[in-house]
Amino acid sequence: MKLKGFIDIHTHGISRYDTRTENPDNILKIAELHATSGTAAILPAIYSGTIQQMRGNMEAVRKAIKIQDARYRIQDKKNHLESCIVNRESRILGVHLEGPFLNPVRCGAQDKSFFIKPSISSLKKIIDGYENIIKVITVAPELPGALKVIEKCSFLGIKVNMGHSDATYKQALDGKKAGATGITHIFNAMRPFHHREPGLIGFGLLDEDIYIEVIADSAHIDKVALKLIFRSKRLDRIILVSDSVKGKKDKRGRIYSKSGVLAGSSITISQAVRNIIKIGIPESIAIESAFDNPKRYLGV
Helix, strand or coil: CCCCCEEEEEECEECCEECCCCCHHHHHHHHHHHHCCCEEEEEEEECCCCHHHHHHHHHHHHHHHHHHHHHHCCCCHHHHHHHHHHHCCCEECCEEECCCCCCHHHCCCCCHHHCCCCCHHHHHHHHCCCCCCEEEEEECCCCCCHHHHHHHHHHHCCEEEECCECCCHHHHHHHHHHCCCEECCCCCCECCCECCECHHHHHHHHCCCCEEEEECCCCCCCHHHHHHHHHHCCHHHEEEECCECCCCCCCCCCEECCCCCEEEECCCHHHHHHHHHHCCCCHHHHHHHHHHHHHHHHCC
């Protein structure tokens, strides 16, 4: 089975390279390495940091996009994916801001000291001048002020994912009503599912409209939970993501932070596709979740 042409809407880096950089060459190297495993396009994910840091990271991505445009002389935006498959470099579609409006009690491997209270003024300071490349932002909907931020981002055409969140089911529903359309790496960095309070996980699995990111690396989600996702969730709303990060892998391919927290994966989308096929998901559904669904979500 030849696997190629996938879209990864959530990658922080790969091998020795990371989006915590102001050097566009590092972003281009991430694109190149993902392409070797059949990924046609990526959405580099920016960690929470100071506003200045996040803007510097976005500037590196913007410069990398300009370099790609010039390199391939891309005039027709509809041919982005095709041109990059031919040229063996994942097309950089923009950025995914994973923060900083996140809940510190569900920080995961991110540094919660960089999380800030959601507000329109803070949002403007972060995104001003970069609105055209910001495709997705992750927000914890239960935080005071978050719903207004979600509404503003939705108005600007930025997709809002709910994540790094302690939201209840109702608060997740409120987030959707405000304009949220997705959930970042479901099951991870959020309130655990409980039969009396299903939270963001229960909402994500049952809602007919919401897209959900799924990390299928055999570390972030157990294979039983993966089967649950594909049996309960509307299939055209599942998006496989790598959530890949820079770092040294252990013997099982996992990458941990210095504090021992699972920091992200070491896989690419082609490996995620293989992993879910191994647990019995039909190949056609696996490929749909790795290409058609993210393509539809981003509108590319």
